[in-house]
Amino acid sequence: MKFGYFDDVNREYVITQPDTPLPWINYLGCEAYFGIISNTAGGYSFYRDARLRRLTRYRYNNVPLDCGGRYVYLRDDESKQFWSPSWQPTRTEVENYSCRHGLGYSIIGSTSNGIEAHTRYFVPMGENLEIWQVKVTNRRATKATISAFANIEFCLWDAQDDGTNFQRNFNTGEVEVEDGVIYHKTEYRERRNHFAYFACSRPTAGFDTQRESFLGRNRGWDSPAAVEAGQLTNSVAHGWSPIGAHQVKLELEPGETQQIVFVLGYHENSVDQKFDPPGSQTINKSTVKPIIAKYLDAKEADAAFERLHQYWDGLLNICQVNTPDIHTNRMVSIWNAYQCMATFNMSRSASFYESGIGRGLGFRDSNQDLLGFVHMVPSRARERILDLASTQLPTGGAYHQYQPLTKRGNNDIGGGFNDDPHWLIVGVSAYLKETGDWSILDEPVPYDNQPGSEQPLYEHLQRSFSYTLSRLGPHGLPLIGRADWNDCLNLNCFSDTPGQSFQTTTNKEGKVAESVFIAGLFVFAGREFADIAKHRGLESEAASCLAEVAKMEEAINQHGWDGEWFLRAYDDFGAKIGSKECDEGKIFIESNGFCALAGIGLEDGKAAKAMAAVHAHLATKHGIVLQQPAYSKYYLNLGEISSYPPGYKENAGIFCHVNPWVMIGEARLGHGDQAHDYYNRINPSAREEISDQHRCEPYVYAQMIAGKDAPSFGEAKNSWLTGTAAWNYYAIVQWILGIRTSLDGLQIAPVIPTNWPGFSARRVFRGVLYRIAIERQGSGNHIALTVDGVPIEGNIVPPPTDGRELVMVKGILS
Ligand code: GLC
Ligand code: GLC
Numbered sequence: 001m002k003f004g005y006f007d008d009v010n011r012e013y014v015i016t017q018p019d020t021p022l023p024w025i026n027y028l029g030c031e032a033y034f035g036i037i038s039n040t041a042g043g044y045s046f047y048r049d050a051r052l053r054r055l056t057r058y059r060y061n062n063v064p065l066d067c068g069g070r071y072v073y074l075r076d077d078e079s080k081q082f083w084s085p086s087w088q089p090t091r092t093e094v095e096n097y098s099c100r101h102g103l104g105y106s107i108i109g110s111t112s113n114g115i116e117a118h119t120r121y122f123v124p125m126g127e128n129l130e131i132w133q134v135k136v137t138n139r140r141a142t143k144a145t146i147s148a149f150a151n152i153e154f155c156l157w158d159a160q161d162d163g164t165n166f167q168r169n170f171n172t173g174e175v176e177v178e179d180g181v182i183y184h185k186t187e188y189r190e191r192r193n194h195f196a197y198f199a200c201s202r203p204t205a206g207f208d209t210q211r212e213s214f215l216g217r218n219r220g221w222d223s224p225a226a227v228e229a230g231q232l233t234n235s236v237a238h239g240w241s242p243i244g245a246h247q248v249k250l251e252l253e254p255g256e257t258q259q260i261v262f263v264l265g266y267h268e269n270s271v272d273q274k275f276d277p278p279g280s281q282t283i284n285k286s287t288v289k290p291i292i293a294k295y296l297d298a299k300e301a302d303a304a305f306e307r308l309h310q311y312w313d314g315l316l317n318i319c320q321v322n323t324p325d326i327h328t329n330r331m332v333s334i335w336n337a338y339q340c341m342a343t344f345n346m347s348r349s350a351s352f353y354e355s356g357i358g359r360g361l362g363f364r365d366s367n368q369d370l371l372g373f374v375h376m377v378p379s380r381a382r383e384r385i386l387d388l389a390s391t392q393l394p395t396g397g398a399y400h401q402y403q404p405l406t407k408r409g410n411n412d413i414g415g416g417f418n419d420d421p422h423w424l425i426v427g428v429s430a431y432l433k434e435t436g437d438w439s440i441l442d443e444p445v446p447y448d449n450q451p452g453s454e455q456p457l458y459e460h461l462q463r464s465f466s467y468t469l470s471r472l473g474p475h476g477l478p479l480i481g482r483a484d485w486n487d488c489l490n491l492n493c494f495s496d497t498p499g500q501s502f503q504t505t506t507n508k509e510g511k512v513a514e515s516v517f518i519a520g521l522f523v524f525a526g527r528e529f530a531d532i533a534k535h536r537g538l539e540s541e542a543a544s545c546l547a548e549v550a551k552m553e554e555a556i557n558q559h560g561w562d563g564e565w566f567l568r569a570y571d572d573f574g575a576k577i578g579s580k581e582c583d584e585g586k587i588f589i590e591s592n593g594f595c596a597l598a599g600i601g602l603e604d605g606k607a608a609k610a611m612a613a614v615h616a617h618l619a620t621k622h623g624i625v626l627q628q629p630a631y632s633k634y635y636l637n638l639g640e641i642s643s644y645p646p647g648y649k650e651n652a653g654i655f656c657h658v659n660p661w662v663m664i665g666e667a668r669l670g671h672g673d674q675a676h677d678y679y680n681r682i683n684p685s686a687r688e689e690i691s692d693q694h695r696c697e698p699y700v701y702a703q704m705i706a707g708k709d710a711p712s713f714g715e716a717k718n719s720w721l722t723g724t725a726a727w728n729y730y731a732i733v734q735w736i737l738g739i740r741t742s743l744d745g746l747q748i749a750p751v752i753p754t755n756w757p758g759f760s761a762r763r764v765f766r767g768v769l770y771r772i773a774i775e776r777q778g779s780g781n782h783i784a785l786t787v788d789g790v791p792i793e794g795n796i797v798p799p800p801t802d803g804r805e806l807v808m809v810k811g812i813l814s
Contacts, residue, residue, distance in 0.1 A: 001692040006685065006699070007100070011316070011334050013699040015039045015099040018087035018110075021695035023066035025352050025720070026101040027342050028130055029123035030311075033266060035070075035130055036350055037106050037121055039099035040088035042069035044155070047128060047194075047266040049405040050349045050356025054159035055196045055266055056152045057241075060355050064088070067220070070264075072119055072134055073149040073227045074112070077249075082227050085109045085117035089221035101699070103312035103338055105305070114140035115252075117148075124295065124304035125311055129265030131301050136260075138252035146252060149227050150262045151245040152198060153211065154184040160357040173242040175209045176283055177234075181292060182209055182244040183283055194268045195283055198244030201261035201296040205249045206232030211241035263295045315341065315376040321737060323752075323759035325676075327685040332732055335685070339700045339725040340372030344380070347404070351720040360401035360410045363388060363420045364485065365723055367427035372726030374434045375741075375765075381431055386445055389424060389460045394447045396421050396463030400482075400503075408449055413504060418471060418481035419518050421464035422525040428461060429528040433741035436766055436799070441536070458536070465529050468522050469548060473514035473570065475559035476551070478522060480515040480569060482506060483639075485590055485658075486626075488650035489515075490639025491571050502640035514570045516560040516578075516591040522552050524598035535743050553600055561606060565613040566591040568627075571637050578627065585638075587617050588627040589658050596665025611665050615674070622714045623654035623682040624662055625707040647710025654705040656682045656724040660731035667735040667751040670781050675736050676753045679728070690714070701725055738783075739763055739772065745798035746770055748811050754779045758813070766799045769806045778814030786810045 003024075004015035015024060023038035028045070035045035043066075044058035058068045071089055075082035083092035086099075086108045094110035109118030116137040123130045138144045156162045156169050176183040180203065184196040208214040208226055213235030216225025224245075226232045232247045248260050267288040276284035294300050320333045347366055350356035366388055374381040391402045391409040398420040399409030409415075431440065441461075444454035471479045480491050482503055490502045491513035497505075526549040533542040560567050568578025568588040578588040592610040601607035618624045630646030631638065644651035659682050666675040680686040682705065688698035693714045696702040701724040702716035734740040738750035739761055746765045758775040774783075785792050788808050797809055 001690070002688055002698075003691050004099075004698075006330055006688070008330050008334065010100075010102065011312075012100045012102040013335075013697075015101070016097065018094075018097050018099075021692060023352050024099075024101070024697045026106045027345070028104060028106070028121060030104060030341065030345055031125065033123050033128040033130065034345065034350070035121075035123065036352065037070065038066045038352070039101070039106075039108065040066065040069075041071055041084075041086035041108050041119070041121075042066035042088060044068070045130060045264065046159075046350065046356065050346075051159050052405055053157060053194070053266070054155040054162065054356065055264070057155040057162065059163075066352075068153060070119075070121060070132060071151045071221060072117070072132070073151070073224070074115060074117055074136070075147040075149070075227060075230055076113065076115070077145040077147055077230055079113075080230065081113070083112045085112070085119065091222060103316070103334075104308050111139065114138065115144060115146060120305070122305055122308055124301075125307050127265070127291070127295070127304075128267065129263055129291070129295060131295055131304065132262040132264070133298065133301055134260045134262065135257055136250055136252065137257040138254055141254055143254065144250075144252045146250040147205065147230055148248045148250055148260060149224075149232070149245060150200065150260075151214070151221075151224070151243065152264060154186070154196060154242045154244065156186050157192070159355075171239045173237050173239050175237045175242050177207060177209065177236060178285065180204050180207070180246075182207060182246075183285075184242055184244065185283055186242065188274070188283065189281055193271050193274050194266060197263075197265050197267065197288065197292065198246070199263045199292045199296060200246040200248060201259075201298070202248045204246045206234055206247040208232045208235045208245040209242050210235035210237040211243045214243055214245050259298050261296050261298055261301055263292055265291070267291070312338075317762070318375055318764045319733065319739075319761070321733070321759060321761040323737070324756050325680070327680055327683045328676075328732060330685050331683055332729070332737075335699045336701070336725060336729045336732075337372075337376065339720065340369070340729055341376060342700075343369045343721055343723075343725050344373040344377065344384070346721050348721045349404070351718075353718040354721055360403045360413075361388075362401050363391065363398040364400070364417065364423045367423035368723045369726045370427040370430050372729040374430050378431070378435045378437070382435075382437070382440055385424075385427055385431055385440065386443055386457070388427070389445045389457055390449050392421070392424065392447055392460055392463070394453070394463075396465075396467035398424070416481040416506070417483050417487075418468070418478055418515065419484040419521055421467045422518070422521045424464050425461050425525040425529050428457065429525075429532060430741070432532065433743055434765075436743075438536070441532070461529055461532070465526060465545065468518065473512060474574060475514055475570065476555035477514035477516060477559060477570070478518035479510055480513045480518065481510060484515045484518045485521075486517070486641065486650055488640035488643070489569065489577075490641070491569065491577075491637065493639040494572070494636050495639065496636060502643070508572045512570065512574055513572045516556060516567050516569055517594055519552055519556050519560055520566075520591060520594040520598045520600060523549050523556070523600055524594070526552070527598075531743060556595065556600060557606075560591070560595075565610045566595045566606070573637065577638070584629045584631050585627050586629065587613060589614060589618055589624055589655070589662065590626070593658055593661025593665055596668060597661045599668060602668060607665060608669055611662065611669060611671070611674075614662055619678070620654065620708050620713075621681065622705050623656060624659050624678065625652045625709075626650055626655045626658065627652055630707070630709040645710070647707040647713065649704055652707045652709050654682065654707050656701055656703060656705060657722055657727055660727040663731040664735045667731070667738075670751055672736065672751040672781065673753045675731075675751060679732055679736060682728070701728060737761065741765070742796055745796045747796045748772065748774075748785060748809060749781075749783060749795050750774055750811070750813060751781050752776070752813075768799050768804065770797065770809055771806065772809045772811070774811040774813060776813045780814055782814050784812045784814070
């Protein structure tokens with residue numbers, strides 16, 4: 001069952017039923033001001049940091065699930081009936097409901113009793129504000145007298161404190177209302193020099209800023225007393241819960257449309273010019289007023305929307321593909337790329353599942369995210385890399401997370417996740433391959449943000465690489481530390497205390513437990529690093545690095561192979577994990593996928609065997625589960641992985657983040673059919689038809705789909721902010737379609753399904769537009785390339801040196 005459809009031409013997903021199984025959300029903003037918005041206008045906004053500068057309030061895990069947002073109410077002043085065109089919060093039945101989630105905007109509306117209303121929400125480029133353009137049309141044969149209300153609830157800035165510290169917060173709320181604009185200024189009197197505002201383009205018939213005056217006692221957003229009465233009360237909040245509500249009266253002739261623009265924004269004043277007049281407690285509004293005036297003008301708002309549209313078109317047009325598979329096309333050309341930008345902007349902070357007060361930016365996550373967005377925003381990728389590297393510890397290890405506002409490593413979580421440092425190599429390598437900007441390696445970058453500790457970025461990579469060499473275990477495999485990619489495989493934790501953090505509790509010395517996954521990652525990252533060294537002319541460094549990689553491969557062959565597949569790890573007792581000898585957790589996806597991806601065992605058949613074992617034991621119709629059999633009980637020596645009920649999350653859930661490793665492994669083996677089959681098992685568009693089972697948005701990936709051991713097998717959770725976005729993008733574009741960045745140029749090496757006659761693509765790479773056409777003439781993966789009609793050797797097309805800005809690449813597969 002579907003709840004909408006893809007409008008690929010407009011790059012929108014159109015939801016046609018408001019009661020989706022879960023809130024289906026979108027993001028507003030892509031620079032500093034952000035919001036999440038659900039298909040029924042729920043959600044909230046923040047400036048830069050979802051915890052520390054939360055502008056509007058949202059109650060996670062509320063009932064109904066998604067209540068609180070950017071709400072518009074309409075009231076027929078004759079019949080006195082009121083409703084929400086976005087369905088929530090009144091949930092009055094409406095006709096022709098639609099929510100168009102587009103790139104950086106959402107348009108939500110419906111018709112009720114002959115009154116049609118749609119609101120377009122977006123954040124203009126370069127501004128710290130959001131615009132709501134509400135268009136109301138009278139479809140009746142007679143004149144209509146309508147009151148339109150718009151409403152938000154302010155958050156008192158620090159979202160964590162806002163949800164917990166009521167003894168203080170019920171006293172601090174303050175607002176000003178001037179010329180019809182509502183200013184929220186809690187704590188502005190003391191150490192804050194920022195405030196929020198909510199403005200309306202039309203003369204208003206009233207406002208409210210005190211929640212209780214608007215709602216009335218014991219009422220919710222579904223039936224505000226002031227809306228019901230048809231008159232806001234002009235309340236001025238002191239303490240309690242400041243809100244912003246405006247009322248506009250509309251007289252609409254039959255067929256007439258009128259527009260109201262609302263602007264919700266964030267503004268900072270310089271500390272010495274906070275008040276006007278100086279010495280008063282009144283906000284100095286001189287710098288904000290022109291901004292407000294500008295965007296309340298509908299023409300300016302339209303122009304800003306056009307610029308936003310162009311921005312996104314520009315980003316997406318960097319890579320467009322046209323294959324025989326519609327799901328591949330729309331994910332690669334539109335939604336997966338868009339999701340990759342969301343993970344760049346948000347990391348793991350704010351979604352419907354990430355409350356914005358939890359995690360900082362993950363070192364591992366953010367480096368992997370680069371794989372998906374570096375081609376769209378290379379200069380911002382560069383900045384991200386330098387920020388990440390600046391938090392690296394002198395040991396080469398890493399803080400597991402850093403805070404986006406301060407850009408400092410997060411002491412609460414600390415470090416010791418022994419895979420972390422290698423992801424920096426992977427991220428930097430992706431950047432170099434995309435941009436050819438070798439200067440980044442010479443950038444001075446501190447360790448742990450300590451002034452004076454700066455070393456070239458290249459040195460950070462050296463320390464990342466050698467980090468593992470000084471942390472090898474009894475089998476010559478890398479010690480796992482607190483965990484590796486799988487945050488929940490906590491082999492040194494041994495926690496028996498409720499509520500203790502699995503990720504930061506360490507009860508063992510950590511000298512025994514080893515990770516075959518990190519071994520595979522070391523081989524992969526080590527080869528990338530050796531390549532970088534070679535390109536810098538550091539031949540002997542490259543050679544010694546490859547010697548270490550070879551030793552690690554040997555250790556994997558000796559101690560990391562179980563006969564039919566790669567082992568996962570050794571625990572603190574030196575016992576195998578992910579082996580046929582185990583009762584549960586006999587085979588895992590991560591070590592098998594990653595070793596194959598890294599090319600380990602390609603020659604001697606181990607990779608092929610491992611992929612066959614994954615297919616036999618882990619693959620399901622909804623995707624590949626993380627391990628089998630699922631852990632049926634809690635194991636002290638394994639940690640959080642066994643804390644989840646079977647089939648969920650890391651305990652045998654379909655962790656969509658790691659499925660692409662198997663796709664790439666299959667592609668490396670030349671198995672295009674199998675690789676693409678796995679790709680579409682978890683492709684959200686390909687799952688649209690089962691939206692009632694999948695439940696999450698059909699336009700973006702979710703972190704997890706419940707595995708076959710779960711009662712809700714096939715149900716997705718935790719959409720949007722997940723490494724799944726980047727890895728699937730990377731797998732399909734770079735390994736299946738085979739449009740692969742390399743240090744020397746754009747490599748073209750497709751491993752596509754045998755029944756595809758070919759495909760075409762456009763890819764802007766280092767400033768040059770590559771128009772790529774692939775034609776299948778035989779069933780294999782051998783490719784013969786011509787560039788502008790001239791046959792070339794091999795499969796790497798170097799960027800032209802003669803200033804050409806367009807190259808035509810033709811590939812014949814046989
Ligand atoms: C989450 C984390 C990621 C981790 C994965 C597996 O997605 O963000 O860092 O690798 O879970 O535990
Ligand atoms: C939990 C989750 C895991 C995530 C981690 C982040 O362990 O299961 O997916 O990576 O939290 O802290």
